[in-house]
Amino acid sequence: MPDPLRIGLAGLGTVGVGVIRLLDTNRDLLAARAGRPIELVAVSARDRHRERGIDLSPYGWEDDMAALAQRDDVDVVVELVGGSDGPALTLARAALGAGKPLVTANKAMIAHHGLALAELAEARDVALKFEAAVAGGIPVVKGLREGTSANKLERIYGILNGTCNYILSTMEDTGADFAEVLGEAQAKGYAEADPTFDIEGIDAAHKLAILAAIGFGARIDFDAVRTTGITRVQAADIAQADTLGYVIRLIAMTDVEPDESGAPRLLQRVRPCLVPKSHPLASVDGPTNAVVAEGNFSGRLLFQGAGAGEGPTASAVVADLIDIARDEVGAPFSIPVASLAKMAPAEPGHRMERTYLRFTVADRPGVLAEIAAAMRDAGVSIESLIQKARSDDGGDVLVAMVTHEGPERCVTQALALLEGSDSLTAQPLVLPILPD
Ligand SMILES: NC(=O)C1=CN([C@@H]2O[C@H](COP(=O)(O)OP(=O)(O)OC[C@H]3O[C@@H](n4cnc5c(N)ncnc54)[C@H](O)[C@@H]3O)[C@@H](O)[C@H]2O)C=CC1
Ligand SMILES: N[C@@H](CC=O)C(=O)O
Numbered sequence: 072m073p074d075p076l077r078i079g080l081a082g083l084g085t086v087g088v089g090v091i092r093l094l095d096t097n098r099d100l101l102a103a104r105a106g107r108p109i110e111l112v113a114v115s116a117r118d119r120h121r122e123r124g125i126d127l128s129p130y131g132w133e134d135d136m137a138a139l140a141q142r143d144d145v146d147v148v149v150e151l152v153g154g155s156d157g158p159a160l161t162l163a164r165a166a167l168g169a170g171k172p173l174v175t176a177n178k179a180m181i182a183h184h185g186l187a188l189a190e191l192a193e194a195r196d197v198a199l200k201f202e203a204a205v206a207g208g209i210p211v212v213k214g215l216r217e218g219t220s221a222n223k224l225e226r227i228y229g230i231l232n233g234t235c236n237y238i239l240s241t242m243e244d245t246g247a248d249f250a251e252v253l254g255e256a257q258a259k260g261y262a263e264a265d266p267t268f269d270i271e272g273i274d275a276a277h278k279l280a281i282l283a284a285i286g287f288g289a290r291i292d293f294d295a296v297r298t299t300g301i302t303r304v305q306a307a308d309i310a311q312a313d314t315l316g317y318v319i320r321l322i323a324m325t326d327v328e329p330d331e332s333g334a335p336r337l338l339q340r341v342r343p344c345l346v347p348k349s350h351p352l353a354s355v356d357g358p359t360n361a362v363v364a365e366g367n368f369s370g371r372l373l374f375q376g377a378g379a380g381e382g383p384t385a386s387a388v389v390a391d392l393i394d395i396a397r398d399e400v401g402a403p404f405s406i407p408v409a410s411l412a413k414m415a416p417a418e419p420g421h422r423m424e425r426t427y428l429r430f431t432v433a434d435r436p437g438v439l440a441e442i443a444a445a446m447r448d449a450g451v452s453i454e455s456l457i458q459k460a461r462s463d464d465g466g467d468v469l470v471a472m473v474t475h476e477g478p479e480r481c482v483t484q485a486l487a488l489l490e491g492s493d494s495l496t497a498q499p500l501v502l503p504i505l506p507d
């Protein structure tokens with residue numbers, strides 16, 4: 072019998088417990104696929120005695136998770152703690168520094184420190200794997216690193232946050248309130264420890280920055296992701312979108328365009344969008360994620376599945392362990408860190424799109440004319456003024472409209488013209504419309 076691959080696991084929350092259950096349930100199948108047994112030998116978390124519904128007695132325990140990396144009986148470290156810095160990063164550095172492969176589900180850490188960790192891994196010729204960090208159980212990291220590697224990718228976009236998708240699709244189906252549905256997503260284990268990361272789009276931005284690096288061979292640039300969350304989307308917007316033939320989804324999108332000198336510029340953005348009901352992303356409900364990758368030879372590929380939750384995320388973590396058991400190292404970002412290109416951020420103002428705009432305005436004559444004038448002066452052409460109805464929040468009036476296709480900067484300019492107007496009683500909401 073070949074030597075087992077011996078695992079040290081830090082973090083015994085939703086994902087950590089899922090990994091232990093999977094290693095136990097699929098033990099024989101994993102050994103067959105990996106060519107050797109995969110054995111958990113030691114664990115670490117904040118509280119040794121918390122009830123988790125699993126028996127930890129077969130495993131060693133470390134109060135200090137970084138000690139897992141130093142144990143002689145640990146071959147591979149699995150980090151399922153979370154947080155971009157702090158103990159997760161200390162552990163990651165300790166593992167790779169000790170020449171041990173690292174598997175992590177921590178997109179925050181990879182988005183912020185992935186390049187430095189990858190350099191460390193490459194210098195030691197050990198694996199750094201993070202399939203679970205992007206879109207949970209969907210093999211999209213592997214898909215882009217291996218499956219599409221013969222292509223020049225034109226664009227990568229999709230739904231990368233299960234919590235937001237659960238909130239938006241549940242609000243759509245049941246009309247339930249935002250806070251109530253967020254509570255459900257937390258209870259189901261989809262949300263981050265701090266759910267602000269989910270609802271403000273930061274988690275999706277972490278994942279997008281990772282996909283952009285792998286898909287375009289770019290150095291990770293998380294700070295350049297233009298990010299808008301879903302907290303300002305109201306039930307009324309979801310209802311308006313429905314009337315118009317759209318659903319609202321948090322869409323992450325990245326592509327590369329040349330600037331005037333021909334140098335590649337990277338656009339990365341996360342924002343709620345109106346998605347036509349006929350689009351494949353419109354039927355993505357609940358905590359499901361979906362990633363579209365458009366290759367110059369493959370055409371449009373759609374990766375879809377559970378983006379969060381115990382089982383699917385554990386599935387991705389253990390798939391990485393199988394690769395390591397098979398001695399598959401590979402560059403963490405597909406090509407060596409030194410070969411990744413530094414791409415300046417793209418400016419999207421010239422890009423053409425249709426836009427949904429929602430204004431909350433004072434109920435008095437002349438307000439609509441003022442908005443229409445700002446649109447005209449900025450060169451925005453209004454396709455339809457959808458509704459004028461009482462908004463949910465008091466005596467104001469809700470005005471929603473859809474623009475004809477035009478440069479993005481014109482809508483920005485129109486909103487700038489309206490800034491400070493006492494006709495507007497709340498900040499307008501701008502949702503781009505995803506083309507078919
Ligand atoms: N829950 C999900 O659906 C998914 C989670 N992830 C990622 O997986 C990682 C783990 O997520 P969850 O299991 O949901 O988190 P969790 O909050 O359920 O579990 C975290 C575990 O780490 C331990 N921990 C946290 N801070 C610690 C500290 N300072 N010292 C010692 N132990 C500490 C906790 O005691 C707990 O055992 C995170 O990076 C998360 O972003 C990735 C994909 C999906
Ligand atoms: N909080 C994340 C968990 C998976 O990455 C999400 O909701 O998608």
Ligand code: NA
Pocket residue numbers: 202203204205206207208209210211212387
């Ligand atoms: Na994944």
